[in-house]
Amino acid sequence: MTDKVTRPSRHHDRAQDPYGQFAMPAHSSLLNAGEVMSRFDAAPWLGVKWHCTIMHLRALNLQAEGGAMAKTKENEAVGVAGVSAVERALEVLTAFRRGDVSLTLAELAERTGLVKSTIMRLAVSLQQYRLIARLPDGSYRLDAETLRLGTAYQQAFNLADHVMPALERLALQTGETAAFYVRHGEERLCLFRVESSNRIRMHVQPGDRRPMDQSASAQVLRLFADGPTRTGADAKLPLFTSGATDPHAASSATPVFGMGQALMGALIVSGPVSRLTAERAQEIRGVLLDEAAKLTQACGGIPLASSSRKFSLRRTPLNRKNQTEQAG
DSSP states (O other): OOOOOOOOOHHHHHHHOTTOTTSOOTTGGGSOHHHHHHHHHHOGGGHHHHHHHHHHHHHHHHHHHHHHHHHHHHHHHHTTSOOHHHHHHHHHHTTOOTTOSOBOHHHHHHHHOOOHHHHHHHHHHHHHTTSEEEOTTSOEEEOHHHHHHHHHHHHHOOHHHHHHHHHHHHHHHHSSEEEEEEEETTEEEEEEEEOOSSSSOOOOOTTOEEESOSSHHHHHHHHTTTSOOSSGGGGGOSEEEESSSSTTEEEEEEEEEBGGGOEEEEEEEEEETTTSOHHHHHHTHHHHHHHHHHHHHHTBOOOOOOTTOOOOOBOSOOOHHHHHHHHO
């Protein structure tokens, strides 16, 4: 014999619930569905009417939760925007360039595009943190805190953190092996390397040494040992060679500079001569130069060549002597 639940009338509801324990409050849309369910379990005679109410409240709760989550995401997106006052202060700070002993208020205004009164107010805050100092003649110079920050950056800088992602992108986009070489006495040392995904590839491992021959990477390490040449050689990057070290290998290389335009190393793409031809090297030239520019900026240097410049890859050895002879 099964229990039969009858639907009570309005008068029956009031008789069994004289104090309105199970009555729907005026703020029913805010009532917790779990609370209503507990009441429903305690009084099954409430029947279908309250069951539908519970389902409705559950739907309202889900909508409210979804709306709260969406609003949170919107607030997070809005919070990503920078602070304009901080950005203006950094414009003043980064207006100083290598070789600047001091800058006048007019020079700062010209370089930043800010009005003088704004620069003076920002300078007060920068002076409080010893980032810049005001000289007796009214001009400004960098202060000691910038040296401390620079030293801290150098100590925390890890070359591998910047080089390896660049090599991975190069290998992925070109399909060839990407590497980073530095000069080690009369040899060149493979410091970092990411292998090509092709089965036929050059097998050189990090730590391997190669002679300072006429290969593209060796030429770059010699030619730019003292920094940018300030000649036409800077515009003829990257250098491309085929069969210089190995008759079956070709490579394309360009320099990477750091603080003070000191040479950090040579960024190269290498592969078999059958695949890395002069024409193919020209096709991937932009990718190589772009990665070298990003890496140079990450190391604190100023990039030389832009991938938008058009010229043929140089295939003959370069040195500072014949550059001088050609100029003469």
